[in-house]
Amino acid sequence: MSNLKHILRLSITLLLITAFIAAALAGVNAITEDRIATIQADKTQDAISDVLTFKGEAVLLENTPEKVNGVTITAVYETSAGYAVQVEPAGFGGGINMMVGVDFEGKVTGISIISHAETAGLGAVAAADTGAGEAFRGQFVGQSGQLSVTKDGGTIDAISSSTITSRAVTEGVNAAIACASRLKGGQ
């Protein structure tokens, strides 16, 4: 009998602690939930207006993630000026979450990196608001078709010592271009 009592005491103590922590978490979540959702939505909208100059609203077309050639297409938005495709190629330090603008002619209008885990000072240059970062991202503007970095015989100058990151970004752009042309063809 005392054994049962002991077990009950253990489980009830743990249950009470867990219940208390869960209640506290629910409280904090209630305070922060809306703010976090707003911040995420703002980030996406900012990224879309970064890569496309459009009038009106960006309409969400697809948001079921699908994987094409190793690149995850997270969401596709349609605007008056073209498509904004959110892609996530695999970089050096994990997925690179980026937005690519593609106009109705299939030309890239701009790219914006929303979040990434690339090495600071190397791959992270791709996302930085510095001259080097802007120069790297600027290379994609106006391009179409299948792109690759110079090392692979293409036209995109990779960030020095960051071929993997540069390749990943290029693959992300390729996936976005392909996705946009597929959407346009379907119309």
Place this chain on the structure above:
Amino acid sequence: MKKQFMEGLLTKNPVLVQLLGLCSTMAISTSLFNGIGMGVSVTIILICSNVLISALRKVIPSNIRIAAYIVIIAGFVTMVDLLIQAFLPDLAESLGVFIPLIVVNCIVLGRAEAFASKNGVGASALDGLFQGIGYTVALVIICIVRELLGNGTFGGGLLNGGEGIQIIPADFGAKILTMPFGGFLVLGLLIAASQWLVKRMEKKEKEGNK
């Protein structure tokens, strides 16, 4: 209290002497902003979990203490994580997964087991504060060295619109230091320096006693 403070800062510094929580230390100590953000987050979590665990130390049966500690720590970490995401989105982006990973940071569990479970609430709160300060100081020093020698900047993420102040031209930066193994090099040298300081202080104390 002074002894506790010196223990946290130097003689029992969580990073430099206990070598706890190195995973996140190596991963995020690349800019001043990260170091301060991570240090303050860990300090807050340490104080909260130490206080609650100390308050419950007579209620928690020893068989399930680790489970109870982890639940408490995970609760506080998630709260801090949500608050940072909501109110400091830049920091959340920069620290990424390492905030949730504080749950398994051995500093917090280590202090719960080694100190809070045996001492009163007040002393445990102070222990959390001082250990947290020790962690933050060590982290900030590593951050400053790695950022300055690796990228040539000071105050990245904080000063000069997040770019940091360029002190050494970026091309001369030793990029190796911005990577985790460069972090270990800096940590090793810092441990050596702190040991030297401790030895020197002990020597002085002995001479003073003569």
